[in-house]
Amino acid sequence: MKLYVIPVASYQENCVVVACERTQRAAVVDPGGSGSDVDKVLAEVDDLGLTVESILVTHGHIDHVAGVKEMSDRLQVPVIGPHEDDRPVLAQLDKQAKLFGYPPAPGFEPDRWVEDGESIDVGDVRLQVVLVPGHTPGHVAFFDPESRYALTGDLLFQGAIGRSDFPGGDHDTLVRSIREKLFPLGDDVTFVPGHGPASTFGEERRTNPFVGDAAVA
Template sequence: MEFQILPVTALQQNCTLLWCARTRRAVIVDPGGEPDRIEARLNQLALEPERILLTHGHLDHVGAAVELAKRLAIPIMGPHPDDAFLLKSLAEQCRMFGFPRIDAFEPDLWLQPGERIAVGEESLEVIHCPGHTPGHIVLYDPRSQLAQVGDVLFRGSIGRTDFPRGNHLQLLDSIRQRLFPLGDAVRFIPGHGPMSTFGEERRSNPFVGDRNPG
């Protein structure tokens, strides 16, 4: 699996293009905004987008999803249905953060834990990781030891839990029980900021590292 990260919007959210090197078939993960730029990059890389995947329902991760789905004639998949309330409240989120209005929508398909999503000859596994939001998912490629974790985990930090229906203890459990067991070598792409590995976060993250078991 190959990838490229495009930080978009004023919040510098990591929209990620993931693709199969042999077939050039691709998915767009968390297109939070700037659809023209995302589409241009797809064309530059000669990729064939097949679907849009959403890790969770916050505005900065879903803002360009409907526009790109229409332009490219591809479906929107995810997140887990427990985030339906966030997709229904997009107009309110836009007012809160000063973004242009985006109307509520539903994906073409909600995603469930354990599902596999084909990306050409590669595939991504869906892992439900609630805490930042109740329906947050992580997308994991075991073959290339790569995970797209959205706003669950960051280099040196963890996702916020002060938004509606966030749960701090649930977030810690998601990281420690569902992500770290995948292995220290797994690289991850966070929703914002630089990449890291699960091993590095176990070693040094002040919130979920091995030295802070609380």
Template sequence: MPFHYRTLPVTAFQQNCSVVWCDRTRKAAVIDPGGNLPRLLAFVEEEGLALEQIWLTHAHIDHAGGAGQLARERGLPIVGPHPADQFWIDGLPQQSRMFGFPAAEAFTPTRWLHDGDTVTVGECTLHVRHCPGHTPGHVVFFEPESRRAFVGDVLFAGSIGRTDFPQGNFDQLIASITQRLWPMGDDVVFIPGHGPESSFGEERRSNPYVHGT
């Protein structure tokens, strides 16, 4: 199986940034580089990877705070999130001051993502689903061969994403989980934006927010 990933928690919020790559080509993308860029780049170098893209699930500071700088310094395209998160991108400098993060750069994504799109790294293709609720422009990335989904802050082991931020919507979040994530299959292992991995089946059985859905 050519698809590989390594999750590296970054920032004071311990956000799960994932480096994903194709083992045949060694081409790589980084999902949600919220910060700690030297650590991320050191891993890429140690593994002998060619970092070619930045993919964003959404534009909260702990997920997107380092994207503008990384794109500028390395000449990388920023792919995602959905256009509905533009206002969060525009507010990144203010978010960084509010939460005590290093100064974050606003940016315009090279490519916006929509439900049903795909992204490709080397010989690996991931499917994109638009999953609003935590933010209006949140997307997730699903690699069907490895049965892995990178879900940002939509779903966690034992919990779900917050919906009390601007343009958050609880009903929309539950619909995203039940209508966009569950159909991928109970066997899918997901990498959340924070905390440990779990499976969709486990969360359907035991997560109090979505139990039995």
């Protein structure tokens, strides 16, 4: 598996292209910018010679889904994720646009909601779905056990954690999701967050001031 990170829109959200190197099949994860940002992502896909077969969504906040409808319509591919507990979040895109200062984004419903523990194939790559509520109720992460990479959305960041003060968020749940669902995947796992630089679960377990071992001891 290869990952291509393409920051989009005003919040520099990490839209990620997941590619199978053997088949050149790909999935776009969290296309959070519309219009020119969709153009930018699809131009990168074309330059890489990839064929997008799905769009994956970690959670329903507008800075992660603003381009989903436009991209899915243009590519005619299914939208997969998040968990159905994020249905109320996705239903509030108009309110989110005003809250975050985003232009209005067209609403959508995924072609497939996902469940904890299921798998999603991207070419020969098999991503595991990990349900990690706390930032939103139906937030999920995508994990490739073979390459040891995870896409964690807005749950965990380098030296920080996601916000839990939006509707449906819960701080204690978020901390449990990180400590009990992400960290057990392994210290060697590199994760790409929804914003900012990548890190490893081991580094965050050792040093993160919010969810590291010392912080919860």
